[in-house]
Amino acid sequence: MGRPFYFLEPKIRLQMLRITIPLVVILFLGTSLTAQVESRAAEIEAARDRKAQALEPDTPTKTERNLVYLRDKRILERITAGIAGFRLKLGGLASGSGFALGPEYLRRDLWNQTALFRGAAQMSFRGYQKYDVQFSVPPVNRGLYFLELGAVHRNYPQVNYYGPGPDSRKSSRSNFRLEDTQWNGTFGVRPVPRLSLGAAAGYLLVNVGPGTDARFVSAEQVFAPAEAVGIDRQANFLRNGFFVQYDYRDNPGGPRSGGNYFAEYSHYSDRTLGRHGFQRLDLELQQYVPFFNRRRVLALRGKSTLTFADDGQQVPFYLQPTLGGSEDLRGFRPFRFYDDNLIALNAEYRWETFSGLDMALFADAGKVFPRRAQWNFRDLEGSVGFGLRFNVRNAVFLRTDVGFSHEGFQVWVKFNNVFSEGPARAPHTPSVF
């Protein structure tokens, strides 16, 4: 590597100057003697002369050419879309499953692009597995009806369980394997824009087994069937119900104003044991209050799940509402609380730091409770925290949250919005990944 001229030895500098100065003088005199100009136009022509002698193709740099190629050939879009319908799908498993990925086959072009088929197989680094297929006719192009048929098999070997009720202790952490298979069918209409009405039916097979997380005891070793109802024997369920959703968010991918309200009623009929039939009602209200030209948003969410056990029957613990994790109580571990009912409140203050990043301060509160008479705002667990929402084209593609509670702190990295899109049984657009 050479050194700048002024860092050279004085002797070397002197030698170089002896060569350079005469060269400059010759250049100076030569140029002036041969190219004296007498007009402004001639001056410009002289500059053009010099340029004309050094013309070369105006080729962009290799980096730029590669970027042009990437864009023209839609390489990123193709990677996202996959090859021949196959692509990589990231995330999408339960909270606490760890980083998950797997192949997905997606076709959006069926029936002249009015129908969609997808199938995916995913596994996480903690051994969680999910296999699902879906056929749907989404309500695109001002469509009035939507239809979805799907099947899912999940095998989650390390689902947390701390025991029933709001008073379960952190130290009681155990784990179990949740393995289920479900077939679902949904049909719905959109009589007016933003309003969706639908009915869903399906069949659910459940198996619960010993957890594989060696750090914690397996749930069946510490929780008797009286505490964890159904831990000894699992049932299969016929499930049917209906839902209604009114969604007037300005931009579902990254809402800054509007609201999303939905309710879903489901009846779980125990088809094998006749002990765990129940009804379940999920309510959720989301409101996005923008201010300062939508550069600040107050995102509010209230949700509640209530269950109604059939006469003489009990809700099994593996179908109980749960609280804790990346989408409700973010300062607690996933599935921290189980019980027959829950209520959760979330408030996020979001502000734009620049076009591709919003930040958030949030506060979560919620509780699970055994009796519906306890539906109130007393004795709520709480957590607070902050997060980042990375977005592209006004849609959040990556979210990180850090939640704090009296049980410590949790860090979440998710590929989705914090609040859900709609009823669990309503069709939703598959994730980009």
Next chain:
Amino acid sequence: MGNVYRKSKWFRSRCKVHRGFRPVLHQLLASLAALALLLGPGSLSGRRFYPDDPLQAAPRPRPVTTALSRKLSEYYDFFSNTFAQPGERQAPARLIPAQEVNTLGEVPDSSWYTNRHYRNPMSLEELARGAGGESAPSLEGPWTVVAAKAEGITPGFTIVDSRRRRYVLKFDPLNNPEITTAADVISSKFFHALGYFVPDNYVVEFDREQLVLGEDVLLRDSLGREHPMTERDLSEVLLNVPRSPNGKYRSIASFYLTGRPLGPFRYYGTRRDDPNDVVPHEHRRDLRGLSVFCAWLGHDDSRSINTLDMLVEAEQPRPGGVVPGLRYIRHHLIDFGSTLGSASNGANSPRSGHEYVFAWKPAIVQFFTVGVLVPPWARAKYPDLPSVGRFEWEKFDAAGWVPEYRNAAFSNRLPDDEFWAAKQVMAFTDDAIRAIVRTGQYSNPQAEQWIVESLLARRDKIGRAFLSKVLPLDRFAVENGRLLFDDLGVRHRLVSSRNYTVQWFRFDNESEAKTPLDGETSFTLPQQIESAAAGQYFAADIHAGDPKKMVTVYLRKQPGQVEVVGIDRAW
């Protein structure tokens, strides 16, 4: 100490100081090469003014034979401008004046720019006509769709009308009817009047039956795969564009530019295959001043990708010595859909024009202040007019306006560049602005009124911001033995009146030395000028209160007359 530019800015090349650890030999060779350029004939001639100064038009372009079409990457443009500083930039200790200007500080007519409304005020009809005004697509026959629009974010087609004329059709977003089409048409008229080469745009309305699909038209899907375009494809595009109350589709029809497209130009450097492109773009006054025009019209999408170089063959003589048959590169601004509050695919972000898409400082400030520090633009109030989007004047900061991301030419602008642009903006009367906005054909009179009011108020803010940075004296002339000028500050009522002081000098065109003419302190030409021989030069330093702001006017005695030959501004 103010900045004074007294040299001709024509094509002054510079030797960049190499500060890196380069091999000595390379350093020396680079220095020698740079010296060769620096010591070009212009600087050696030793005279300030040439007989043909001030040049009103650049010399006839050299013929261009080998220029190739190439694409530039918008991502590269964004990242290179956001995280690096391409081109030669201003430094506090070494300000670089604009080049490609004549000795009066005006931009001569060239393949980049044509003096229009400011030099010779255009009639309202001429302003509304824009770059053409007589080539709207004919509705007498079908429009044949010959290609699907591949660039940009709005849907569109290329059509050929029954007279075999080719157009690009572009549409409005579904939720903001008229926003893009109106903005595109209006802004193209303004930029034309301001002197730039732009497409000839029209608002058109048509029925579905007007469109027929041509043969072998290929459509690229979202994955870049091409397949034959079908009638269904055509209908699906139209499904996602708004319809006028009369059921017709509204679009902009942009008349194809003549010539062969060569791709965009950059706002820095030069085209290496164009012998006429000798001034780094970041130093062109017409590009530096463009930032002021873009601020006025809310053109935050003023980036490389929205420009286009065309290899044209002159069909008729044009200013600048262009003769029929000459092939040269003409530089255009295109695609004004993201102006006047539009983002082409909807209303623009309220951040637009106030902050870059990304900049470290505001991002860090917002990051650490949890958003409590609300930028003023976030408090702007916008009308509930879908066809307007986010365009207003209350929070508009003329001097602080920025495009979507950094632009070398815009960043390099100096107060005299701003003055050059601001005086042109101020030259648009209320009626002129109304006439041009009317060409947007807003169906809602409130929308038209809002745009007009915004442009009027933004114009005045531009005047206040930039005409006050220098002593805004312009249009110098000598009549009846007096030096006359127009004080744009007074003309535009930015100040009520001013007291001027003037000092006359004899000016040596060779040495550039100024010798005071004692006792000459009025605008009546000194007797020494009247009695001077032809070819003698004189100068007048004019102040008006602020000692930093000065205009120096250079006069040349000619047989029977005295002409204004140069202007320097200090601030």
